[in-house]
Amino acid sequence: MTFNTIKDYFKFSREQRTGIIVLFGIIIILQLVYFFVDFNPIQEKDLGKQQWLSLQAEVDSLKLHRSDVKPAIYPFNPNFISDYKGYKLGMSVKEIDRLLDFRKGNKFVNSAKEFQDVTKVSDSLLNAIAPFFKFPDWISHKKEFKDYKYVHNSAFAKKEKIVLIDINQATKEDLIKINGVGEIISLRILTQKEKLGGFVSMEQLKDVWGLSPEVILNLNNHFKIAKLPNLIKIDVNNASIKELSQFFYFKYDLARQIVKYRSMNGDFKNIEDLIKINGFPVEKANFIALYLDF
Incomplete structure (x- = not known):
């Protein structure tokens, strides 16, 4: 290939030379845009991020403050304390193990004293957690209602003793006598009893549809669980x-x-x-x- 042949490749017409110049101009402009124009995200997002970061110190201080606050304790049955629950209450591993070993025999503690006898917890810890113990109704309501005291005076009527009826022995007529319990509600209570094979706790009345808290309170004032029914387990x-x-x-x-x-x-x-x-x-x-x- 001679020099003259190579030279022929670089011969351009006037229109071609103009196009090449324009192309180089576009390339230079694009390079200048790349170097001088900021392609970062919109600044509003950055401002939002900065605002969140400025609040982080305040959030951290609140967390430190709340770490000193003891979690609230809600009523619970001490027979079902787990390892984690016992740890949160302040019980030692040995005290928790004593309770779990006792429960393995399918036995229950029925008072704060029995709980201490089984677990050997200190008096101070027992006094702190015993107010939150919640035992079933047939344990909590063992004592019969005492007779009302009255003055022997004809001006005052004698207050009758309320005789509590076993809810599992109650009839439709017994239930209807309670304020707020009509024929439909009484049938619902009896149907629920049949489904379960008998009530074991007055708390189960809350599962009967249509019973308001006031009606449940009235029922608790007239009925109780005298003894556990014979259940088909x-x-x-x-x-x-x-x-x-x-x-x-x-x-x-x-x-x-x-x-x-x-x-x-x-x-x-x-x-x-x-x-x-x-x-x-x-x-x-x-x-x-x-x-x-x-």
């Missing part, structure tokens, strides 16, 4: 999903979770194993346990 370690879901407190999804947990972890030993299942009504565990056989 559910064999929770052998019952099928269908059988478990027929129990009032076990919906189908919970029954399925119970069977799944049982197949993966083995038989349930007590109610403490059941409350580990997601969705289990922990607040009702104290009386649900009485319907189950482990």
Whole structure:
């Protein structure tokens, strides 16, 4: 290839030279835009981020302040204290183990004194947590109502003693006598009793649809759990999903979770194993346990 041949490649017409100059001009302009124009995100977002960062110190100080605040303690049944619950209450590992060993025998503590006798907790700790103990109705209401004192004077009428009737022995007529309980409500209460095989706690009246707190209070003033009914207990370690879901407190999804947990972890030993299942009504565990056989 000769020099003249190469030279022919660099011969351009006037229009071609103009186009090349324009192309170089565009390239230079783009380079200048790249170097001098700020392509960072919109400043409003940066301002928002800066505002959040400025509040971070205040948030951190509030966290430090709240770390000194002790969490609120709500009423609970001491028979169902777990390792974590006991730790939060201030119990030692040995004290928690004593309670758990006692419960393995399917025994219950029925008073603050029995709780201390079993766990050996100190008087100071017992005084701090005992006010939050909540025992079932048949434990809390063992004492009969005392007679009203009255002055032997014909000007005053004698106050009659309220005789509490066992809710499991109550008839439709007994229930209708209570203010706020009509024929429909009384039938709902009796139907609920039949579904369960009998009430074991007056708290179960809260599960009867249509009962207001005032009516439940009236019922508690006239009825009680005198003794536990003869229940046909559910064999929770052998019952099928269908059988478990027929129990009032076990919906189908919970029954399925119970069977799944049982197949993966083995038989349930007590109610403490059941409350580990997601969705289990922990607040009702104290009386649900009485319907189950482990």
